[in-house]
Amino acid sequence: MLQTPALNASPLLWTLLTPFLWSLGLGQTMEQNASVVYTQLLTTEFIECTCPKSIFCQTVFWFRTLPSHNKVQYLGRWNIANRTIYSNDVDATHFMFSRTKMDTFTLQIMNVTKEDIGTYSCLLMDTKEEQVWLAGVVLVPGEMHPTIPPESVSKLDCNCSSDPLAAGDCDRHAFWSLAGLFTFLMITLFCTLFYFSRIPKKGCHHIVK
Template sequence: DNTNCLQAFSFMLPTFQATPSVLYAKINGSESLSCECPDHSCQEVFWYRYLERTKTLQFLVYVNSAGREKHGERLNGTRFKGSVSSGQRVVYTLRITGLQEDETGLYSCMFKTKNIMPVGYYIMPGVNPPTVQPPTVKTKKPVKICNCKRSNSPKGCEKLVLWPGIGALLLLAITLVGTLYYFSRLPKKCRHRFTK
């Protein structure tokens, strides 16, 4: 049964669309990964990993809603511990201890009853997280609204308000003249004589 899930997982692996969370773990460090079920129907979960170095897919642990777990072949059960907690949502957790450099890869879960496969986690043991440069603060120059002299501030600003108004009137006048010229160039209609 695990083999079928493993095949389904390997088929779906290249189709990851979202970006997994990247975890920079310490060598011999530990990480806790969580998988949240959207409702209470997720009774069983399978945890897998895809190791980057060997390009191999490996079944880690099976956990059911009662907390019963079953480990993959040749896996140390004390290093990979599965658990479940249920409240408003069912959350499955995988705790991994003693992480080594050759365990770099994608770790994820798959719910048995649903076609839902969370994005998962990309764990990089022994890799330091990239240093983020502090954001550069750009000082904004104050925008001058009115270049008026203090002494005659209300009257000095009249020019600044007047010119846009004149521009709008000129544009309106040009549009009106152009429209009148266009209609004056149209052929004149025949005048009908009305008979009494």
């Protein structure tokens, strides 16, 4: 299991160690399993981090991966004693840490802007300093959730127009088509009967006296 710095480590130390942690592949793994959240600008967004039932979490560490994937920002940490420690370059009025349930930690982003885009993830630590990395949330501010276009339903082509005059022409065309087919069948039947009527019947002989 990956060992992290002590709980009382300074924000500067966490800031320096964050790129090293991501270089181990943790950032890529969380981004692949991350869910995408589309949010409106100048609203408040809540990102939750739920503690597994197998451990008792007492501290949460929050991180943000920027879209370029070349920079990871350590935001800060919060513990169950309601003690918050922010990184030196983080605005405490914009990012707020809290716990909404016994097993759920929350990152609150106030007045979301375009600059808040990124993958937000957390590291949970219990009393024995065992750590659990959880999949992140990709925040996309100012964009709408893409919608899947409905499947196109093919329609039968109809050359008949909705215009009454054009519809009358279409009806006459259909009538004469049926009439021609009926005439063809009648002629075929007549020729068949005439052919068989000309064939001499077997067993019939004329006696000439």
